[in-house]
Amino acid sequence: MFKIGEKAVYPAHGVVKIKGIEVKEICGTKKTFYILKVLDGDVTVMVPTDNARTVGLRPVISKKEVARVYQILKSRKKSLNSTNGHQSWNKRYREYAEKLKSGDIFEVATVFKDIFLLQNEKELSFGERRIMENARSLLIKEIAIATNSDESLISEKIERLLNGG
Numbered sequence: 154m155f156k157i158g159e160k161a162v163y164p165a166h167g168v169v170k171i172k173g174i175e176v177k178e179i180c181g182t183k184k185t186f187y188i189l190k191v192l193d194g195d196v197t198v199m200v201p202t203d204n205a206r207t208v209g210l211r212p213v214i215s216k217k218e219v220a221r222v223y224q225i226l227k228s229r230k231k232s233l234n235s236t237n238g239h240q241s242w243n244k245r246y247r248e249y250a251e252k253l254k255s256g257d258i259f260e261v262a263t264v265f266k267d268i269f270l271l272q273n274e275k276e277l278s279f280g281e282r283r284i285m286e287n288a289r290s291l292l293i294k295e296i297a298i299a300t301n302s303d304e305s306l307i308s309e310k311i312e313r314l315l316n317g318g
Contacts, residue, residue: 155212157171157174158170162213163191163200164208164255167191167295168213169189169198172190173187173188175199209256213298213299225259225263226315229317231270242281243278245281246281249264249284258291264285268285289311
């Protein structure tokens with residue numbers, strides 16, 4: 154599925170680089186693993202190649218999919234299945250965290266936009282602010298790689314979209 158040197162997305166960790174493909178023997182059974190280096194940190198992860206899809210390892214989105222992410226961010230309404238501001242912050246937090254863990258870039262964009270809009274209605278909890286920052290970081294990193302752009306330019310574009318520009 155992936156080749157050494159390729160970039161991919163690993164849920165909750167963001168963009169990773171395939172550093173190697175190795176065969177390891179575990180409990181007498183040989184298994185092939187992707188060795189993933191998380192681009193935003195000093196973390197290396199091993200994922201069995203036959204389990205990669207199950208854990209959500211996926212290719213970086215295409216430029217066409219970036220346009221869809223931008224559409225989500227531009228929308229002024231909260232997603233229909235989004236939690237509303239009247240729920241307790243910890244229930245919203247759990248739902249947002251689940252969506253981030255899915256690794257689906259469109260879910261990540263929805264979470265980011267929903268929390269951004271929510272902060273205009275009420276004070277965000279520490280956890281919500283952390284999730285918002287995490288979602289923002291995941292979006293910027295993946296879009297920058299997908300479009301071969303500088304992260305600061307993507308950050309500015311996302312801010313403009315969220316602020317109605």
